[in-house]
Amino acid sequence: MKVIDMHCDTIAEIHAARAAGEEISLRKNRLHIDLEKMRRGDYLVQNFALFVNLAEHEKPFEYAMDLLDTFYVEVGRNADLIGTARTFEDIENNRKNGRMSALLTIEEGGVCQGNPAYLRDFYRLGVRMMTLTWNHPNELGWPNRLNLEGSATIGEADAEHGLTETGIEFVREMERLGMIVDVSHLSDGGFWDVVRHTRKPFVASHSNCRALVPGCPRDLTDDMLRALAERGGVAGINYCIDFLRSPDEWPDGERPRSRICDMVRHMKHMKQVGGIGCIGLGSDFDGIGGELEMKTAADLPLLEAQMRREGFTEAEIEAVFYKNVLRVYREVLG
Numbered sequence: 001m002k003v004i005d006m007h008c009d010t011i012a013e014i015h016a017a018r019a020a021g022e023e024i025s026l027r028k029n030r031l032h033i034d035l036e037k038m039r040r041g042d043y044l045v046q047n048f049a050l051f052v053n054l055a056e057h058e059k060p061f062e063y064a065m066d067l068l069d070t071f072y073v074e075v076g077r078n079a080d081l082i083g084t085a086r087t088f089e090d091i092e093n094n095r096k097n098g099r100m101s102a103l104l105t106i107e108e109g110g111v112c113q114g115n116p117a118y119l120r121d122f123y124r125l126g127v128r129m130m131t132l133t134w135n136h137p138n139e140l141g142w143p144n145r146l147n148l149e150g151s152a153t154i155g156e157a158d159a160e161h162g163l164t165e166t167g168i169e170f171v172r173e174m175e176r177l178g179m180i181v182d183v184s185h186l187s188d189g190g191f192w193d194v195v196r197h198t199r200k201p202f203v204a205s206h207s208n209c210r211a212l213v214p215g216c217p218r219d220l221t222d223d224m225l226r227a228l229a230e231r232g233g234v235a236g237i238n239y240c241i242d243f244l245r246s247p248d249e250w251p252d253g254e255r256p257r258s259r260i261c262d263m264v265r266h267m268k269h270m271k272q273v274g275g276i277g278c279i280g281l282g283s284d285f286d287g288i289g290g291e292l293e294m295k296t297a298a299d300l301p302l303l304e305a306q307m308r309r310e311g312f313t314e315a316e317i318e319a320v321f322y323k324n325v326l327r328v329y330r331e332v333l334g
């Protein structure tokens with residue numbers, strides 16, 4: 001089964017490892033994602049995020065440009081296996097040539113420093129999707145913060161703060177350019193501002209259902225899922241333990257771990273609330289820790305098998321694995 005994964009942090013991991021002196025490549029490595037594992041998992045497209053933590057980087061634009069270089073160097077060295085994709089047609093052409101596609105995204109709209117010229121520059125450089133925030137407020141809006149000091153799960157859903165004026169200008173410009181708006185990490189207020197100020201499908205690249213993990217503000221409420229689905233957008237199932245199951249739901253003595261059955265549980269809920277068309281995959285591979293049942297990109301067939309066991313039809317599995325996201329790419333990227 002072909003796979004499109006809307007979010008991973010592999011490029012930032014490779015960049016950091018290399019800065020620490022490690023010899024590491026995208027082709028084959030110790031991480032969740034490398035090209036050989038993707039090949040075994042039958043990937044069609046992997047979105048590679050330029051992830052920037054504003055608390056660690058004083059010059060977010062410059063750092064994003066460094067990550068961008070790492071992305072292009074790695075993809076360029078492996079042109080036999082993968083090619084960049086800026087349009088739906090690029091994905092089709094890569095597929096015809098037996099290659100997987102790499103779609104460039106940004107996780108932290110603050111890299112643009114509020115300057116729409118930088119947004120356009122990133123578009124010209126191939127970026128086709130961007131989260132407006134990560135876990136820090138920026139020029140564009142406010143995040144839904146996880147409580148980063150204590151429990152990673154229980155945090156604050158911020159309904160009060162949304163997008164700034166600049167944020168509203170940005171989402172309009174993103175739509176005009178053909179860059180997909182990604183609401184993962186954004187505050188509840190910001191989510192509804194995106195709904196109000198955009199017209200095209202948008203995504204939550206790596207967010208699950210809040211109804212199943214009460215108190216996890218990184219997941220979407222049922223109202224959000226419905227609004228996303230009505231717009232033709234997609235939410236990517238995140239494999240992170242904290243977004244799949246509340247810590248207090250684990251029996252005493254059992255170690256919380258990311259389980260495939262919980263991913264399917266979230267899919268069933270999304271299907272019930274927004275329909276099969278709003279479900280995609282957003283692994284968060286190489287951005288998440290802990291024990292994972294689906295350990296790497298090579299393990300995606302395990303998820304496919306579990307979905308089949310739990311009654312999803314072939315057409316539904318195809319929709320979730322790649323066709324729903326492909327629909328958004330065709331519509332927004334052109």
Ligand SMILES: [Zn+2]
Nearest residue numbers: 107185206287
């Ligand atoms: Zn994230």
